[in-house]
Amino acid sequence: MRRLLAAMLLLLLPAPAMAEGLTVSLSSHRVIIASNFTGADVVLFGAVGRDGLSASRSGGYDIVVTIRGPRRDIVVREKERIAGFWVNWGALPFPEVPEYLAIMSSRPLPEIADDTFRAKLMLGLEESLPLPSSKRLSPDEVRKSRDSLIRLKRDERRFIANPTGITFLNEDLFRTSIPLPANVPIGAFEVEVKLFSGGVVLATQTTALEVVKSGFEANVADLAHERPWTYGFIAAFLAVACGWLASAAFRRD
């Protein structure tokens, strides 16, 4: 209903008279992590398509690419000093946080769209993590927890914000590279490309990326998570076999 209203509003609005389209392509839609994986870059190419009527816009184009990894429920904890010891005291849950989040843009985000619009679009690292409500923590403390989560994630290179990450090759053609670190989470990633001009979205295009594990480690991890009891018995058997082998190898009689 709301979407329908928005569409009707768009029809009523005089601007934009010109219609732009977006075409994007990834260098690869599937990244395979083997045991020697130390990180990878996926290159994204895009083109702004204009119909014949389009004249060049006064402000030029801006592009924002957002890549979101699989979502998990996160708990952020802060250590406090209790009776002389540093103890995890506050715990604040953040639902549905992307395990990986990269935001590449052609200019710093505040120059592309204003604060309220960015919040509405969830454009930016902070904007992607809405502040949870908490009875126990003050809004300032909640904000501090959110900022700390972003800092921790940035330190792990799982959150990335690059305000100059988009390169325009000419007026209509752009590219960016999406850095996937060695500790990149496994799963489905969504890639969202937005075309801006003069603070409004002209076009949005989405595509997908998949990160999969392969090799010995992947098999071990899969078994451990999917059939934990079988895995446990194998680990116990490994211990018995290693112990017996050591006894046989070092027997001194």
Add this chain to the structure above:
Amino acid sequence: MLVYLPIAEIPVNVLLVLGMSLAVGFVSGMFGIGGGFLMTPLLIFSGVPTAIAIATEASQIAAASMTGSIAYWRKRALDLRLAGVLLIGGLIGTGLGVLFVRMLSRLGQLDLVIAVAYVVFLGIIGGLMLFESARSILRSRRGVAAKRRSGQHRWIHGLPLKMRFKRSMIYVSVIPLIGLGIFIGFVGAVLGIGGGFILVPALVYLFRVPTNVVVGTSLFQILVTMLFATVLHAGTNQAVDAALALMLMVGGSIGAQFGARAGQKLKGEHLRFLLAALLLAVGARFAVDLITPPVEPFSYTVRGEVT
């Protein structure tokens, strides 16, 4: 040489892990201990998540006590009946311990409880051992023979449900034995230790088990509880890292062989003095971490995941 640990999800240097397990294996062979209460802290200090350090170390202790059990089994220095009764309690205690680890991890308090428990345990045991070994070193210098206390424990012998253990030549109630098993199983599963350093003195001083069977019996009891702990930690908490376990087993079993040979050249009280100093040092490290302001007070976990 970096290898990515599939469960801990961190890259580790293979040579560093092998070196650590060789060193701990050496120490454990030298002192005749399991080495869990050195290896688990070392893993935690080197960045392995606490729950994974505890669970993975359980499998390494199982491997080490398998080797030991075989040696004592060959010498027939193992009381299976006694071990069986201890295991009734041991398995219950292990189950409770694994559930306790899961609960603490979900509350975000596992690291704290482990650190405090290690400070207390290592402080008490290291302190007592340091005091006792220093005294016997001084006494042997003065040439005075150590007196042995007789240590009668009447209340234990007054309990019902008595059972005769032929190989150990004791006739005692199974109630305190099962109780001891529960305690050792619980502590072992929570702290990532075998518990031999509690079990052996308890069997010798409280139950008068002769020293020739006590080590073999204790090793066998630890073997079974640690195997059970490995299966439970993997099954419920998905916390056993097989790749890390394999490195620890290889390093530990090689180190123990050399340690055992080195240990024969040192005097008992000097050995105990060294071990006590080592235990106190590890305990002190946990204590320092608890009281110094953390560089990063914030941390995050995925809800429901045990780390």
